[in-house]
Amino acid sequence: MELFETMLQHTSVRSFTDQKLSHKLKEQLFLAAQSASSSNFLQAFSLIEITDTKKRKMIEQIAKFPIDNGDNGELYIFVADLNKHAQVLTLNNDSLEHLRSVESLVVSIVDAALAAQSMAVYAESVGLGICYVGGIRNDLFQIKELLDLPELTYPVFGMFVGYPAGKNEVKPRLPIDSVVGTNTYRTLTPDMIDSYNEKTTAYYQQRNSNIQETNWSEKVRQHFESPRRSDTVDFLKKQGFVF
Ligand SMILES: Cc1cc2nc3c(=O)[nH]c(=O)nc-3n(C[C@H](O)[C@H](O)[C@H](O)COP(=O)(O)O)c2cc1C
Known part of the structure; x- marks a missing residue:
């Protein structure tokens, strides 16, 4: 399939076959992520591969997102990472003041997201399926502990990657004219x-x-009816960011 068609056929995959990703394919996924x-050129992200079954189960529990009993697909965590830069500055006795800013945090989150989406597009182009896991932020403090996240890092989301056991409707x-302005x-x-x-009502009623x-407006209303993950600022402050 052409890359464009593959991209338009994207749907999140939440169940995988037991086929493992080869070492070479994993390496390609990491290189695709890093090439974003x-x-x-700060390269302000890190990627953590979860191979420990116990850890994976705990992360899935935090995310309320169990996949195939922890057996199938790979789980990667994308981390916004300014710790590397803190090391460079510290080695040179420079101030970390501007590293701790919201702007720097945004830069690192954007870098992590771009890397993730580059990996996702490559994965789908070779027939793999992916699903992002924002649910890891349900308990940022526990994720920090599980992954030994140092100061000036923030776990943005996880991503499951594997051979799809099935695919949802797009x-x-x-x-497009509500998204693209001139x-x-x-x-x-x-x-x-x-x-x-109307379109989304039909989609939700007709999918397999x-x-x-429901429809898109209802989904939006549900999403914003109560506070979500209200410990985010507290967590980020503890990670060394200044608001
Ligand atoms: C940053 C991010 C976090 C997400 N987190 C979750 C999640 O925790 N659980 C889940 O089931 N889907 C998650 N998703 C998948 C979205 O629900 C999905 O992309 C959206 O409903 C559109 O569906 P599609 O990807 O099949 O087109 C996440 C997507 C993104 C981009």
């Missing part, structure tokens, strides 16, 4: 929302599994 663009995206920001209008809700009476 990086703000000011979820229809927002209309010269100015394009506002999402009530009409656009209505027509997208986990059929639901």
Whole structure:
């Protein structure tokens, strides 16, 4: 399949076959991740491969996202990482002040996300399936302990990667003209929302599994009806970031 078609066929995969990824393929995934663009060439991310079954189970428990009884697929954790840069500055007796800023944190989160998505696109181009796991942030302090995360790092998300046991239907995206503006920001209008809700209602009713009476607006409302992961700022402060 052409890369473009593969990208448009993306769906998150939440169950994998028992086929293992070869050493070579894993290496290619890591190189694909590392080849992403990086703000000011800081390369402010790290990748942690989880091979310890007990650790994987604990991470899945934190994320409330158990996969194939911990047996199939690989789990990788993407970490926004300014610790490496702190080491460079410390070795030169430089101040860490500007490393601790929200702007630096954003840079490192963006770098981690770009690396992850480069890895995801490569994975899907060779027939693998992926699913991001933001649920690891349900308990940042426990994740820090499990992974020995040092100061100035932040676990952004995990990613399952493996050979798909099955694939879901593609979820229809927002209309492109609500996402792409020309010269100015394009506002999402009530009409656009209505027509997208119709599309997503049909998607949720007609898909093969986990059929639901809902639509995109309802999903958005549910998502924002209560606070989520309110210990994030506390965690980031403890990791050495200054707000
Ligand atoms: C940063 C991020 C975190 C995510 N975390 C989870 C998660 O914890 N559990 C889960 O089931 N899906 C997770 N997903 C997958 C999204 O739910 C999924 O991408 C979205 O519903 C669109 O579906 P699709 O990927 O099949 O197109 C995450 C996706 C992203 C980008």
